[in-house]
Amino acid sequence: MKLNPPILNNPRIFQSLGGIDAKTLESCDQLLLILPEKPATSLFRQLPEGPKLHRVLRTTAADSTPALRTRLSNKKLTLVVGGILKKESSTFEQLTLGRKLVTALADEKAGSVGICAPGFDDDAQSSIVNNILAAVLAAAFVLPTYKSKQPPPTIKSVRIVGVPARVDTKRTEAEAMGNNLARWLTSMPPNKLDAYRYADLARNLANVRGWTFKRFATKELTKLGAGAFLAVAQGNEDDSASIVRLRYRPGKKSVRADLSLVGKGIIFDTGGTNLKPFSSMLDMHGDMQGSAVAIGILAAISELKLPLAVDCWLALTENRTGPSAYKSRDVVTAANGKTIQTIHTDAEGRMALADTLVLASRDKPGLLFDFATLTGTCVSAITNRFSGVFTNREALHPRLKRTGKRCGERVWPFPIGDEFLEELKCHSADLRQCSPSAAGDHILAASFLAEFIENDTPWVHMDLSASDRDDGLAHIPSKFTGFGVRYTMSVILDDNLFKATD
Numbered sequence: 001m002k003l004n005p006p007i008l009n010n011p012r013i014f015q016s017l018g019g020i021d022a023k024t025l026e027s028c029d030q031l032l033l034i035l036p037e038k039p040a041t042s043l044f045r046q047l048p049e050g051p052k053l054h055r056v057l058r059t060t061a062a063d064s065t066p067a068l069r070t071r072l073s074n075k076k077l078t079l080v081v082g083g084i085l086k087k088e089s090s091t092f093e094q095l096t097l098g099r100k101l102v103t104a105l106a107d108e109k110a111g112s113v114g115i116c117a118p119g120f121d122d123d124a125q126s127s128i129v130n131n132i133l134a135a136v137l138a139a140a141f142v143l144p145t146y147k148s149k150q151p152p153p154t155i156k157s158v159r160i161v162g163v164p165a166r167v168d169t170k171r172t173e174a175e176a177m178g179n180n181l182a183r184w185l186t187s188m189p190p191n192k193l194d195a196y197r198y199a200d201l202a203r204n205l206a207n208v209r210g211w212t213f214k215r216f217a218t219k220e221l222t223k224l225g226a227g228a229f230l231a232v233a234q235g236n237e238d239d240s241a242s243i244v245r246l247r248y249r250p251g252k253k254s255v256r257a258d259l260s261l262v263g264k265g266i267i268f269d270t271g272g273t274n275l276k277p278f279s280s281m282l283d284m285h286g287d288m289q290g291s292a293v294a295i296g297i298l299a300a301i302s303e304l305k306l307p308l309a310v311d312c313w314l315a316l317t318e319n320r321t322g323p324s325a326y327k328s329r330d331v332v333t334a335a336n337g338k339t340i341q342t343i344h345t346d347a348e349g350r351m352a353l354a355d356t357l358v359l360a361s362r363d364k365p366g367l368l369f370d371f372a373t374l375t376g377t378c379v380s381a382i383t384n385r386f387s388g389v390f391t392n393r394e395a396l397h398p399r400l401k402r403t404g405k406r407c408g409e410r411v412w413p414f415p416i417g418d419e420f421l422e423e424l425k426c427h428s429a430d431l432r433q434c435s436p437s438a439a440g441d442h443i444l445a446a447s448f449l450a451e452f453i454e455n456d457t458p459w460v461h462m463d464l465s466a467s468d469r470d471d472g473l474a475h476i477p478s479k480f481t482g483f484g485v486r487y488t489m490s491v492i493l494d495d496n497l498f499k500a501t502d
């Protein structure tokens with residue numbers, strides 16, 4: 001059965017320019033009020049029922065979020081939920097405040113949510129409004145549900161209130177759409193989004209959005225010698241696995257990609273023959289989040305009609321148990337001719353990615369960026385608040401970190417290199433898949449992947465340790481965060497990283 005793609009339309013966004021009057025606020029069912037630290041009394045004089053708001057703020061505990069919660073005495077009894085931002089607040093802090101304030105609206109009836117940030121200078125106000133909006137758009141999106149009774153929508157429209165001039169929200173809207181798509185795909189039950197239907201859905205999105213679509217099925221991958229990917233795929237007795245390539249070409253169709261995105265798409269990771277225990281396997285339908293993030297980025301890029309040629313590669317397969325599943329000490333040959341001795345079948349992500357990276361880097365893109373929920377050690381090293389980044393251009397480390405700080409999806413760089421390949425040395429093949437001792441597995445995994453980058457293509461690997469967090473992260477309220485969409489858009493739009501990698 002075919003799968004219907006998600007409805008990705010954001011709620012409508014209205015803007016009321018100029019002063020903040022009672023009538024505008026009455027059009028909002030709820031109002032998110034963002035105030036500077038220790039707001040002046042004069043600021044409250046600009047707000048309808050300002051003295052009351054000031055009083056409530058002063059009587060709330062200093063460090064609580066929301067910093068104020070009260071209703072206006074208008075016809076709608078508009079709920080005002082307020083938060084405080086320090087003058088030098090980081091993007092991450094702004095996004096986090098947005099999530100916490102929107103979460104505080106959870107029990108309210110669906111309606112129009114106002115965003116108002118008085119008392120900041122114009123530039124700061126515009127970025128604060130966009131960051132709070134990002135949180136509202138994430139919360140407004142309905143993740144897949146199979147309840148017989150659909151949950152009611154929470155947010156119908158958004159109104160930006162009290163800004164001197166129109167705030168440009170296009171980028172925030174496109175990033176929200178891309179992130180929502182990524183979270184929707186990741187939240188799908190693994191029997192509904194199997195490897196066939198995932199490829200089919202990608203074809204569907206390609207048709208709607210004007211991308212080209214190609215599916216490399218196992219037969220074609222066998223011809224290409226993609227033995228590492230196929231080692232994982234051979235456990236899928238329905239032959240559902242494939243590598244999918246999507247192409248976005250706003251200009252000349254034949255042009256090489258400026259940016260190539262690669263995503264790990266393990267539909268469900270049982271661990272394979274080296275089976276995972278229950279608690280580690282429970283959420284393994286999320287092991288395709290890297291591929292979902294890659295599609296989300298492509299969707300945001302094409303939504304903004306960016307003048308960039310982009311390829312997007314999805315490595316789609318399950319990692320199953322069974323009589324035909326691969327096992328420890330198998331030896332396989334990858335598409336670049338390198339032989340790999342398998343060690344642990346739960347290290348399937350790097351196997352599936354190895355061949356996908358060979359295919360992607362053979363096309364000589366300007367920058368190759370891969371995303372994968374790859375290792376537990378990355379979470380142990382930096383928690384699930386940050387994601388790890390690794391690159392074959394070490395000079396990029398400061399820029400990669402800076403981009404994370406700027407956009408609020410924070411990353412931390414780790415080393416890779418030949419030195420670490422000593423742990424992957426083996427007698428019967430060019431390298432082994434991983435080390436039986438799991439120390440520094442995120443670094444070994446990335447060093448392994450580097451062996452499959454052709455043409456010395458500039459490459460960044462993101463180990464998505466921040467992809468799964470019960471309370472959400474930054475602006476994202478859900479367990480699966482779609483981390484990486486916002487980051488990569490910042491790489492493109494703020495840093496131009498793909499144009500300066502030599």
Ligand SMILES: [Zn+2]
Pocket residue numbers: 269271319345346347348349
């Ligand atoms: Zn695994």
